[in-house]
Amino acid sequence: MNALMPAAALSLLSPNGFPDDVPDGVRDRVPGNVPDDVIDDVIGDVPDDVPDDVINGLCAERKHLPCRLLYDDLGAALFDQICGVEEYYPTRAELALLGDHLPHLAATVGARARILEPGSGTGHKTRLLLSAMQAPACYVPIDVSATQLADNAESLRREFPDLEVLPVCGDYLAPLRLPTPARSFDATLVFFPGSTIGNFHPDEACTFLARLADLAEPGGWLLLGADANTDEDSLLRAYDDEAGVTAAFNLNVLSHLNRSHAATFDPAAFLHRAVWNAAHSRVEMHLVSRRRQVVQVAGRAIGFERGEAIVTEHCYKHSAPALTAMLHRAGWSVKETYPDAQRRMTLWLARTTTR
Numbered sequence: 001m002n003a004l005m006p007a008a009a010l011s012l013l014s015p016n017g018f019p020d021d022v023p024d025g026v027r028d029r030v031p032g033n034v035p036d037d038v039i040d041d042v043i044g045d046v047p048d049d050v051p052d053d054v055i056n057g058l059c060a061e062r063k064h065l066p067c068r069l070l071y072d073d074l075g076a077a078l079f080d081q082i083c084g085v086e087e088y089y090p091t092r093a094e095l096a097l098l099g100d101h102l103p104h105l106a107a108t109v110g111a112r113a114r115i116l117e118p119g120s121g122t123g124h125k126t127r128l129l130l131s132a133m134q135a136p137a138c139y140v141p142i143d144v145s146a147t148q149l150a151d152n153a154e155s156l157r158r159e160f161p162d163l164e165v166l167p168v169c170g171d172y173l174a175p176l177r178l179p180t181p182a183r184s185f186d187a188t189l190v191f192f193p194g195s196t197i198g199n200f201h202p203d204e205a206c207t208f209l210a211r212l213a214d215l216a217e218p219g220g221w222l223l224l225g226a227d228a229n230t231d232e233d234s235l236l237r238a239y240d241d242e243a244g245v246t247a248a249f250n251l252n253v254l255s256h257l258n259r260s261h262a263a264t265f266d267p268a269a270f271l272h273r274a275v276w277n278a279a280h281s282r283v284e285m286h287l288v289s290r291r292r293q294v295v296q297v298a299g300r301a302i303g304f305e306r307g308e309a310i311v312t313e314h315c316y317k318h319s320a321p322a323l324t325a326m327l328h329r330a331g332w333s334v335k336e337t338y339p340d341a342q343r344r345m346t347l348w349l350a351r352t353t354t355r
């Protein structure tokens with residue numbers, strides 16, 4: 001069941017953990033190379049200190065790291081590459097659903113909406129949404145990946161000159177200060193595609209969806225994209241592609257900790273592994289230690305046995321009834337659902353209940 005990182009992909013990594021085949025434009029986007037003028041208008045930032053959840057996770061019996069660490073600037077660019085690999089079906093499926101259903105969904109939400117997007121990424125899907133919406137009041141992308149966020153905001157302003165774009169850099173799990181738009185808005189639409197909801201443990205997903213309901217306010221909307229696929233074979237291929245892009249994405253977590261928090265990981269001493277955990281209906285991304293070793297992180301010595309894994313991401317694949325129940329508990333009422341032909345990726349349109 002364990003799909004180990006192919007040797008061909010391992011050879012893509014240079015000793016500092018950068019994949020050798022990433023385009024120059026991607027390689028340039030490491031922290032420290034962010035031009036000041038690009039980030040000037042982004043509010044918020046990501047703290048430099050090693051947060052407790054990193055140290056606690058590495059000291060836990062079952063080692064784990066928060067999945068936001070996958071998304072430094074290089075990680076964000078690698079995720080963008082993953083979206084284009086043959087085996088990673090969720091992005092293609094969701095783009096097709098958005099192409100088919102956005103005209104109707106946008107008309108249902110109506111004109112002059114404030115659009116919030118937690119985990120906005122490159123904004124490919126955002127462009128489809130913004131083109132379909134009637135006179136949106138403003139667009140607020142929220143992401144931990146500062147350079148990608150700022151670049152995306154800048155291009156969106158060029159592409160949609162009438163739109164106010166108000167980027168917020170930060171952890172969407174932490175309290176966020178949302179900017180006040182210049183224009184008034186009739187309703188809030190929270191756009192949360194990419195099956196990012198699957199990265200949360202079900203209880204945390206419910207809490208997060210309830211926070212989104214608070215942000216959306218009474219009468220607000222949620223447009224969510226979630227993957228319900230439980231076919232092990234296609235999932236393991238999607239999360240461990242032949243070219244090793246997902247492996248490079250996962251291993252970059254270690255380089256990210258080295259770069260940002262003076263850790264001493266040797267990425268070549270770890271392997272990427274994708275595991276389907278049927279009991280919890282989730283794909284797990286692991287980094288497996290190839291040997292017994294000790295790594296320094298923020299002045300702490302972290303020991304690894306040979307074969308010991310760090311869990312870097314969970315991707316829960318919630319069934320439609322489970323997600324419906326979660327949304328309901330979180331204060332959302334499901335209005336419409338649009339599954340793809342294989343009933344894997346689904347678009348969900350929900351509205352806040354009497355909150």
Ligand SMILES: C[S@@+](CC[C@H](N)C(=O)[O-])C[C@H]1O[C@@H](n2cnc3c(N)ncnc32)[C@H](O)[C@@H]1O
Pocket residue numbers: 067068071076079118119120121122123125142143144145170171172173193194195196
């Ligand atoms: C799976 S990608 C989805 C990107 C895009 N929405 C899509 O559908 O293709 C998750 C996005 O969430 C961002 N992200 C992950 N954890 C985050 C956190 N805790 N706070 C803010 N952004 C986060 C990542 O930087 C990335 O852009």
